[in-house]
Structures are given as C-alpha cells and as structure tokens.
Amino acid sequence: MSNVDWQGKHVTVAGLGVSGIPAARVLHGLGAVVTVVNDGDDERSRAQAAELEAQGIAVRLGDGDTLPESTELIVTAPGWKPGKPLFAAAAEAGVPVWGDVELAWRLRGQDGREPAPWLAVTGTNGKTTTVRMLASILEAAGLRTAAVGNIGVSLLDAVLGEESYDVLAVELSSYQLHWAPSLRAHSAAVLNLAPDHLDWHGSMEAYAADKGRIYEGNRIACVYNAADPATEDLVREADVEEGCRAIGFTLGTPGPSQLGVVDGILVDRAFVRNRQKQAQELAEVADVNPPAPHNIANALAAAALARAYGVEPAAVRDGLRNFRPDPHRIEHVADVAGVAYVDDSKATNTHAAEASLAAYDSIVWIAGGLAKGATFDELVTGCAKRLRGVVLMGADRALIREALARHAPEVPVVDLDRTDTGAMSEAVREAARLARPGDTVLMAPACASMDMFVNYNKRGEAFADAVRARAAESV
Incomplete structure (x- = not known):
C-alpha cells in the first residue's frame, strides 16, 4: 500500500484523539471510505464524532472491538493494546494494522516532493529532550527541520503540510513503533531500556523488541548507549542496510566508533577520518543545559545522530548552547536559604528518577504517586548515600517508604497521609525543614x-x- 490509490479504499481508524482524528481526515481527503471506531461514548467523543460526520466520515461510538465490514486496512491510535478483539478480528480476516507513524511513513513523497530523511529516537527516558536537542543542532547547521512524532508537530502534518524539510528529528514511543512495521530511518538511537508500559506490551522482552524496531533498515548509523548493554543487543539483532554502523555513546572516554567525554569536552571518535587515533571536539559539558549526567548522555546521542547526517562540529556546539529544556525536566526553580529547589516532575518512573538523583550530592527527595507496578528497592539502594531526607506523598508512597526502611533506615522520612493537591505545599515545607x-x-x-x-x-x-x-516568604 505504499503508493496505493486510496480512492474507495475502506479504512477503519481506531480511536478518536490526537492521532485518530487527523488520520481520518487525511484518509478521507485522499478518497478513502473512512469509518472511525471508538471505545468511549461520552460528551467529548460525541462532539468530535459530529465534526467528522459533517465531513462525510462515519463514526461508531462505544464499539471499538467490532471490525466493520469491508475493512481493508486499520489505522490505529498508538495506545490501543495489541490484544484488543478488533485486532484479533483483523488478523483473522487478513487485514493489516498500521499506526499513524506507519501511515505518515507510507504517505511520504506522494505529493511529488522528495521525502525528508528521518533521524529517529526512542528509549524509556530522555526521548523528548534528545529530539529537541537534535532539532536545535540541525537548525544550527542551517537545515530546515522540525521535532516531530511523539512531540511537537504531528508526523502527518510534517509529511503532508506545505512546509518542506531537509530532515526530521523524530521521537517514537514503543507504542508507535509496534504499529510501524515498514519504518526505515536514516539513522536511529535507543537511549536506554528499563521496565515501563509492561501492562501494554505484556513482557520486558516484547517491550524491548518494539523499541528495537527503530533500528530496522537503518542506512547510516544505529546509535546505542554503551552503559546499557540491552541497547547494543538490539543493534546486533537488527536487520540494517549494508554499511550501516553501530555508534556508541558513553559518559567516559570513547573508544573507536563512539562519542564520549574527555576532560569536560564532548568528543567524537566515530565520524572522523582516523577513529583509531583521532577525536573531534564537539562541545563543552558546560554547553549542555542542564549538565546533569543523563542530560550529557542525551546530548551525545543527539550529536551522534547529527554527525551521522553530516553536521559539522561547530553546529553541534551551537545547537547545544541554543537548546532550552522543556519545563519539569530537572528544572531549577529557585534557591531559598542556600537550598536549591529542582523540579523533575517528568521523572514518572524509577529509571528517570535514578538519573535525576544521580545528578546531586546531598538531596531531600520528594517522591510518590502512582507506582504503575514498579518496585523501588534498586532505586533506593543506589541513591541512599545521597539522601538527607525524604518526603513522601501520593497513593503508592508506602512502597517507597518500605524500600527506604529496608535499604536506608537511617534517612529521616516524612510520610504525608494525603493525596489532595494541597499536599505539595506541605511537602515543600517539610523538605525545607529537613534541608x-x-x-x-x-x-x-x-x-x-x-x-x-x-x-x-x-x-x-x-x-x-x-x-x-x-521564596517570597523568606525575603
């Protein structure tokens, strides 16, 4: 279906939402006969359905499990689980299932323009930051680009919109990769792998396999994390084009075909003429904002993808200097009475929190919320020596409290027995008392x-x- 005549093709779009509605409109505009199916039947869904129906698109609310008759293709929202009855019915009927990323990939070039190559990024944590760093580097090189995919501009808009791009920086989730069987990137990176979304994928092995899809068919470089052997394993297992290289990144001194750090300098020993003996300076650690270890790793991954595309070292430096992180990602809020207050609300799993905790020497940690099936023993063991104190709140705070009792019993813990939004003010007061x-x-x-x-x-x-x-009170 890469260059299919969409006129009269019967396509079912699974899910109303940020991906389903644009997909339905695009397919309808191409002449397909589109039916949208949706599990929900609430007021918002009915309003969305009315807008689509006014354009000639059929919508079935409250019936997301039944395969409409004559369906030749399903385009699904990425979050719909593979085990849904709709997809079982599709498999039995021989109907292919694509995600919106797959649809965008297949539609590239149908308007006659040369398709922009994709530099793709996935991983359990750091995807958005890395993709935005990469886009900043590409812009510094004078290239027309955008951060797209699971961030910023939608891929369908990027592929079919009026603006032309030289290259795209693409963030892809494991959900999106699961439903993108024919995606073939110019170069791609898997930043890290840690248990996440296992309720959706069913197992860590399935989750890793979906992440690894990003390497399939790569032309130039498969970028992996030298500190995370699982990412290198995915490179080994990938079926890539002849000549595609494995490129590692490390916070230590890089070996040949790696990027790393030497005496506070980000250096490249992969895309240089004599990588056995030479290294190219790219930027200083101080050019990375913020210069926390996990963020330096993000910068190295972004630099590797940019260098794979042929970007000069000066653009790497300038792009990193120009980059400003999104809010709530290890963001310094204020200094009060000699204590720094840092917001890393985006650390929604143990792997992200581990990276954040490693960035500071003496910490009063505010933690808790919905654990999503996680355990905290390994996290607490790794950070125990850095903890001045801990303030816990949220529904599953007891899991963290129990891990602290086992592995850091000497650390003072304040357990806030409340889950209302006002608990945050009390948490900050208690943290200030401990700091x-x-x-x-x-x-x-x-x-x-x-x-x-x-x-x-x-x-x-x-x-x-x-x-x-x-801070205002202390003035």
Whole structure:
C-alpha cells in the first residue's frame, strides 16, 4: 500500500484523539471510505464524532472491538493494546494494522516532493529532550527541520503540510513503533531500556523488541548507549542496510566508533577520518543545559545522530548552547536559604528518577504517586548515600517508604497521609525543614501523577508555585 490509490479504499481508524482524528481526515481527503471506531461514548467523543460526520466520515461510538465490514486496512491510535478483539478480528480476516507513524511513513513523497530523511529516537527516558536537542543542532547547521512524532508537530502534518524539510528529528514511543512495521530511518538511537508500559506490551522482552524496531533498515548509523548493554543487543539483532554502523555513546572516554567525554569536552571518535587515533571536539559539558549526567548522555546521542547526517562540529556546539529544556525536566526553580529547589516532575518512573538523583550530592527527595507496578528497592539502594531526607506523598508512597526502611533506615522520612493537591505545599515545607544549606530539594517522584494531578505538568507547576511562595516568604 505504499503508493496505493486510496480512492474507495475502506479504512477503519481506531480511536478518536490526537492521532485518530487527523488520520481520518487525511484518509478521507485522499478518497478513502473512512469509518472511525471508538471505545468511549461520552460528551467529548460525541462532539468530535459530529465534526467528522459533517465531513462525510462515519463514526461508531462505544464499539471499538467490532471490525466493520469491508475493512481493508486499520489505522490505529498508538495506545490501543495489541490484544484488543478488533485486532484479533483483523488478523483473522487478513487485514493489516498500521499506526499513524506507519501511515505518515507510507504517505511520504506522494505529493511529488522528495521525502525528508528521518533521524529517529526512542528509549524509556530522555526521548523528548534528545529530539529537541537534535532539532536545535540541525537548525544550527542551517537545515530546515522540525521535532516531530511523539512531540511537537504531528508526523502527518510534517509529511503532508506545505512546509518542506531537509530532515526530521523524530521521537517514537514503543507504542508507535509496534504499529510501524515498514519504518526505515536514516539513522536511529535507543537511549536506554528499563521496565515501563509492561501492562501494554505484556513482557520486558516484547517491550524491548518494539523499541528495537527503530533500528530496522537503518542506512547510516544505529546509535546505542554503551552503559546499557540491552541497547547494543538490539543493534546486533537488527536487520540494517549494508554499511550501516553501530555508534556508541558513553559518559567516559570513547573508544573507536563512539562519542564520549574527555576532560569536560564532548568528543567524537566515530565520524572522523582516523577513529583509531583521532577525536573531534564537539562541545563543552558546560554547553549542555542542564549538565546533569543523563542530560550529557542525551546530548551525545543527539550529536551522534547529527554527525551521522553530516553536521559539522561547530553546529553541534551551537545547537547545544541554543537548546532550552522543556519545563519539569530537572528544572531549577529557585534557591531559598542556600537550598536549591529542582523540579523533575517528568521523572514518572524509577529509571528517570535514578538519573535525576544521580545528578546531586546531598538531596531531600520528594517522591510518590502512582507506582504503575514498579518496585523501588534498586532505586533506593543506589541513591541512599545521597539522601538527607525524604518526603513522601501520593497513593503508592508506602512502597517507597518500605524500600527506604529496608535499604536506608537511617534517612529521616516524612510520610504525608494525603493525596489532595494541597499536599505539595506541605511537602515543600517539610523538605525545607529537613534541608541544610548546600542541599538540593529534588522532586523526582518516580511515579505517575494521576492520583493527585491531571498530569506531570500540573504536578510540577504545583511544586514550583509552592517553592516560589516560600521564596517570597523568606525575603
């Protein structure tokens, strides 16, 4: 179906939402006969359905499991689980299932323009930051680009919109990769692998396999994390084009075909003429904002992809200097009475929290929320020596408290027995009481936010508001 005549093709779009509605409109515009199916039948869904029906698109609400008759293709929202009855019916009927990423990939070039290559990024944590760093580097090189996919501009808009791009920086989730069987990137990176979304994938092995799809068919470089052997394993297992190289990144001194750090300098021993004996300076650690270890790793991955595309070293440096991180990602909020307050509300799992905790020497940790089935023993063991104190809140805080009792019994713990949004102000007050000048009060919850907040952004805003209120009181 790469160059299919869509006129009259019967396509079922699974899910109303940020991917389903644009996909339905695009397919309808191409002449397909589109039916949207949706599990929900609430007021918002009915309003969305009415808009689509006014354009001639059929919508079935409250019936997301039945395969409409005559369906020749399903285009699904990425979050729909593979085990749904709809997909079982499709498999029995021989109907292919694509995600919106697959649809965008297949539609590239159908308007006659030369398709822009994709530099793709996935991983359990750091995807958005790395893709935005990469886009900043590409822009510094004078290239027309955009951060797209699971971030910023939608891929369908990027592929079919009026603006032309030289190259795209593409963030891809494991969900999106699961439903993108024919994707073939110019170069791709897997930043890290840790247990996440296992309720969706069914196992760590299935989750890793879906992440590894990003390497399939790569032409130039498969970028992996030298500190995470699982990412290199995925490179070994990938079926790539002849000549495609494995490129590692490391926070230590790089070997040949790696990027790394030497005496505070980000260096390249992969895309140089004599990588056995030479290294190219790219940027200083101080050019990375913030210069936390996991963020330096993100910068190295972004630099590797940019260098794979032929970007000059000066553009790597300038792009990293120009980059500003999104809110709630290890964001310094304020200094109050000699204590730094840092918002990493985006640390919604243990792997992200581990990276954040490793960035500071003496910490009062604010943690808790929805654990999503996670355990905390390994996280607590790794950070115990850095903890001045801990403030816990949220529905599953007891899991962290129990891990602290087992592995850091000497660390003082404040357990806030409340899950209302006002708990954040109390958490900041208690953290300030435990902190000493030179400490960092770090909100890196290691949990999802939905027990108390709409999303991690609202949780981060509540933390920042509480810190600023305390700063005002101290003036």
